[in-house]
Amino acid sequence: MAKQRAKPRLGRFGEPAILILLSLSSGTKHGYAIMVDIEGSMGVSLGAGTLYGAIAKLMKLGMIRPLPSEERTRPYEITPEGRAEMATFLETWSPIVRLGEARLA
Amino acid sequence: MRLSHLYPNAWRQEFGDEFEAVLACRPLTVRQFADVAFHAGLAQLTSVRVNPLLAIGWMVTAAMNLIPREVQWSAGWLILVCFVATVVQPRRWLTFALLFFSAIPVSELVRAGHGPIYQTSIALIPALIGSSIGLVAGYSRVTRGSLTG
Numbered sequence: 235m236a237k238q239r240a241k242p243r244l245g246r247f248g249e250p251a252i253l254i255l256l257s258l259s260s261g262t263k264h265g266y267a268i269m270v271d272i273e274g275s276m277g278v279s280l281g282a283g284t285l286y287g288a289i290a291k292l293m294k295l296g297m298i299r300p301l302p303s304e305e306r307t308r309p310y311e312i313t314p315e316g317r318a319e320m321a322t323f324l325e326t327w328s329p330i331v332r333l334g335e336a337r338l339a
Numbered sequence: 340m341r342l343s344h345l346y347p348n349a350w351r352q353e354f355g356d357e358f359e360a361v362l363a364c365r366p367l368t369v370r371q372f373a374d375v376a377f378h379a380g381l382a383q384l385t386s387v388r389v390n391p392l393l394a395i396g397w398m399v400t401a402a403m404n405l406i407p408r409e410v411q412w413s414a415g416w417l418i419l420v421c422f423v424a425t426v427v428q429p430r431r432w433l434t435f436a437l438l439f440f441s442a443i444p445v446s447e448l449v450r451a452g453h454g455p456i457y458q459t460s461i462a463l464i465p466a467l468i469g470s471s472i473g474l475v476a477g478y479s480r481v482t483r484g485s486l487t488g
Contacts, residue, residue: 266360281370282375283377283378286358286378287378287382289354290350290382293443306357306360
């Protein structure tokens with residue numbers, strides 16, 4: 235019987251939020267920098283509405299937090315809860331990806 | 340037009356400036372606009388707090404429609420509930436009319452399980468009548484209050 239995994243709190247369709255967590259795991263970034271990083275390193279284009287919808291959700295869940303800033307844009311950083319959520323997500327999907335790759339090979 | 344104005348006030352206070360800064364970094368395309376409009380709509384919906392009195396009013400409206408009786412009872416109730424809600428908050432007269440009207444097609448779907456429910460659109464008439472009378476009464480109440488206060 236398959237091992238019961240922790241349920242991802244971001245839900246099944248939490249992909250934009252996961253991409254943001256992944257982007258922030260390499261360091262603090264402000265909104266536009268997150269958007270550019272996701273486009274450049276993951277090849278996914280997020281609209282501003284999607285980006286800030288996911289940022290608001292992640293802040294509410296305590297997975298990211300804004301850092302104080304004098305400028306118009308605030309940088310965000312990932313919290314320990316955010317790192318744990320990302321680990322859960324990867325743990326859930328890694329075996330599925332491996333299985334898919336094996337079956338397609 | 341600042342697109343952040345499509346979002347609720349609380350959201351705008353939290354993210355408005357940086358959101359506009361991100362939007363300003365790229366030319367606005369139809370796709371970008373649709374993305375913002377969709378998520379602004381979601382934010383508006385999730386910011387609505389359910390008022391228990393409105394929820395009770397909505398459920399009573401649906402129940403009135405489910406209990407088999409003369410249609411005048413449902414129409415009378417719709418006029419009354421839309422009137423009372425609008426007197427309290429005149430600015431939301433259309434919201435109340437649509438909110439309480441929505442109980443009719445929903446309860447009709449529950450009862451019949453399938454269409455056609457377009458016939459229930461007739462219920463918009465008493466809902467709008469109640470809200471319109473409430474709007475006049477509500478604003479005259481507000482105006483009287485500001486004159487005497």
